[in-house]
Amino acid sequence: MNLSWLALTLLQVPTTTPPTNPMFVDVAAQHGVASDNSARTQLIDVDGDTWPDLVIGGSPFRLLLSKPLPEGGRTFVDGTKASGLGDRDHSLMLWGDVNGDSHLDMVSIVTQNADQYKKSPQSPAVYLGDGKGHFKRQKRSGLEIQHHTATHGAVLCDLDLDGKLDIALGNQYDGASLEAQPMRVFQGNGRGRFVDVTGLWGFPTHTVVPGAAHAPRPLYGLTAADVDNDGFPELLGAAYGRQWNTLWKRLPASPFYDDMAANYGLDGDSIRHGRYSQAVKDSQKKQGIEREDELPFRTGGNNFSIVPADFDGDGDLDVFTAAITHWWAGDSSDLSCLLINRLETRHEPFFERQLEILGTADTETGRLDRPGRGLVRDHTGQTPTNWNQGDLQAHWADMDNDGLLDLLVCESDYPQNRLRLFMQQPDHSFAERDREFGLNWPNCPGVALGDYDGDGDIDIIATGSTTRWPQARPKAALALLENRLAPTTNGWLKVRLVGNGVTANANATGARVTLVTSDGRTQTRDVSGPYGHWAAQTEPGEVHFGLGTATVTSLKITWPDAKRTQTTVGVPARNSLVTIRQDSVKK
Numbered sequence: 001m002n003l004s005w006l007a008l009t010l011l012q013v014p015t016t017t018p019p020t021n022p023m024f025v026d027v028a029a030q031h032g033v034a035s036d037n038s039a040r041t042q043l044i045d046v047d048g049d050t051w052p053d054l055v056i057g058g059s060p061f062r063l064l065l066s067k068p069l070p071e072g073g074r075t076f077v078d079g080t081k082a083s084g085l086g087d088r089d090h091s092l093m094l095w096g097d098v099n100g101d102s103h104l105d106m107v108s109i110v111t112q113n114a115d116q117y118k119k120s121p122q123s124p125a126v127y128l129g130d131g132k133g134h135f136k137r138q139k140r141s142g143l144e145i146q147h148h149t150a151t152h153g154a155v156l157c158d159l160d161l162d163g164k165l166d167i168a169l170g171n172q173y174d175g176a177s178l179e180a181q182p183m184r185v186f187q188g189n190g191r192g193r194f195v196d197v198t199g200l201w202g203f204p205t206h207t208v209v210p211g212a213a214h215a216p217r218p219l220y221g222l223t224a225a226d227v228d229n230d231g232f233p234e235l236l237g238a239a240y241g242r243q244w245n246t247l248w249k250r251l252p253a254s255p256f257y258d259d260m261a262a263n264y265g266l267d268g269d270s271i272r273h274g275r276y277s278q279a280v281k282d283s284q285k286k287q288g289i290e291r292e293d294e295l296p297f298r299t300g301g302n303n304f305s306i307v308p309a310d311f312d313g314d315g316d317l318d319v320f321t322a323a324i325t326h327w328w329a330g331d332s333s334d335l336s337c338l339l340i341n342r343l344e345t346r347h348e349p350f351f352e353r354q355l356e357i358l359g360t361a362d363t364e365t366g367r368l369d370r371p372g373r374g375l376v377r378d379h380t381g382q383t384p385t386n387w388n389q390g391d392l393q394a395h396w397a398d399m400d401n402d403g404l405l406d407l408l409v410c411e412s413d414y415p416q417n418r419l420r421l422f423m424q425q426p427d428h429s430f431a432e433r434d435r436e437f438g439l440n441w442p443n444c445p446g447v448a449l450g451d452y453d454g455d456g457d458i459d460i461i462a463t464g465s466t467t468r469w470p471q472a473r474p475k476a477a478l479a480l481l482e483n484r485l486a487p488t489t490n491g492w493l494k495v496r497l498v499g500n501g502v503t504a505n506a507n508a509t510g511a512r513v514t515l516v517t518s519d520g521r522t523q524t525r526d527v528s529g530p531y532g533h534w535a536a537q538t539e540p541g542e543v544h545f546g547l548g549t550a551t552v553t554s555l556k557i558t559w560p561d562a563k564r565t566q567t568t569v570g571v572p573a574r575n576s577l578v579t580i581r582q583d584s585v586k587k
Contacts, residue, residue: 022438023485031076037476039463040536043450047133052450059089084135092535094156096165097506099192103131109151117148142194150181153222154535161562163503164190170219178210180218202256211297217243221533225308227317227349231564238303244268265351268300271332280328301334304533309396310524311405312428316343322391336391374430381416388414393446397458401490401546412445413467419444443472456492457483491547491574500582503561507541510560517550
């Protein structure tokens with residue numbers, strides 16, 4: 001069966017008229033941010049006042065600090081010049097405490113090709129923060145790479161659980177061939193310096209023939225997530241160019257890593273014939289292109305982000321893969337997909353794709369396919385022979401505070417692409433509701449999520465592009481979409497964690513928060529550092545829970561240290577922000 005056809009027909013959502021009472025209202029103009037045009041934004045507390053500030057990456061870089069208004073409410077004030085971060089543009093910004101003083105620092109990465117590096121070389125740099133929104137560039141950090149870096153994905157996390165943040169860089173193609181720059185992995189010393197451990201920890205260090213075992217892949221996104229519940233984060237690589245995704249797992253009792261993506265079902269779907277239709281071949285031949293069928297290593301997806309969350313409440317991390325897919329690429333080009341982790345039943349991770357045609361019937365259901373749970377895309381407005389699904393980011397968040405994680409998908413770069421919102425239903429299926437809720441934002445390459453106004457629900461900073469679809473808007477822009485979706489009867493809880501800075505990193509990146517509510521539901525959140533495409537997805541030190549009408553009955557923290565220390569917290573009140581500090585350890 002052709003998956004392209006399936007994506008067109010399985011879910012047809014009728015066009016709706018704009019709602020008279022939209023659940024998301026764009027207030028960017030009144031906060032002075034509507035004219036900003038970066039495709040990369042982050043909401044993060046840069047100056048330590050607990051309010052998320054707006055970071056606008058790329059060129060030009062801007063830092064907008066959240067400040068109170070005299071009459072009440074909040075607004076954004078430009079703090080770029082005073083921050084000390086405006087000395088160069090930043091392709092990727094990795095936020096976290098890298099020198100152990102409990103203040104937020106920033107690692108800056110500039111993506112360059114060989115010609116750009118030759119004219120103006122820019123190596124990764126560390127900017128140390130004072131906790132008040134001011135930063136100073138460190139002269140030597142150990143990240144000084146003596147060649148250009150084609151980095152499109154990166155993570156800042158504690159890979160070896162020594163209490164110090166490490167860095168991994170996912171790199172793309174190097175030139176016009178199918179060869180990619182290898183990943184680079186740097187171990188942090190907790191004082192703002194790093195050492196290259198790529199080869200020492202078993203990662204490939206040299207480019208080899210594309211398609212060979214452990215050949216470097218063009219990684220457009222990188223994610224750190226503990227998918228097997230052993231405490232150590234795995235590195236999940238979102239591979240572009242229809243190459244296979246990677247999943248690097250630390251081997252027991254050693255610092256070495258091995259790529260387990262194929263073993264765990266993350267590399268790609270089971271359709272690997274690589275064939276193009278004769279109609280596509282004939283059409284491209286008229287354009288002077290001889291389109292040959294693809295080799296197996298080119299039958300994956302154009303993946304940009306791999307986004308983890310325990311969406312179904314079973315205690316392990318599932319993932320959603322965001323990928324660009326074209327109608328002409330055939331059914332061996334992987335679509336964006338929800339992958340459910342079967343760790344509980346298999347006793348090791350295995351990601352079961354929810355959009356897949358099976359060669360033999362599923363042993364549990366007897367079906368020859370796995371339905372898409374309502375996440376299969378409607379391409380209304382695009383012709384069946386010319387649709388493009390341009391997913392660059394995805395985000396899990398409980399948008400209505402009902403206790404179920406919902407999914408935002410950022411579609412961009414092609415006509416009729418838009419920001420989509422899929423609301424989770426009680427049976428763990430999804431229903432697309434963006435247009436119904438007034439979330440009408442076309443050509444959206446990315447969003448930043450956070451409670452900018454402190455009312456307990458998740459608001460959206462959405463980027464808007466004109467790429468390949470200038471009719472989407474006159475020029476690139478930002479939207480600040482204020483969330484008015486959640487009913488007042490639905491409660492919430494925000495948990496901010498502070499590690500002790502010795503056995504666990506001060507940002508508590510990698511900590512797991514387990515919450516049980518009076519309705520018997522268990523929710524799990526992992527504290528993430530920066531990850532994803534352009535490392536634009538970040539929320540260091542804080543997680544958000546929707547409670548519905550229930551109350552909290554227990555709250556447990558598992559800290560990201562070698563002993564996996566646990567803290568059980570007294571029952572917090574509904575509709576509150578609680579800060580939990582790990583027991584202090586003498587430095």
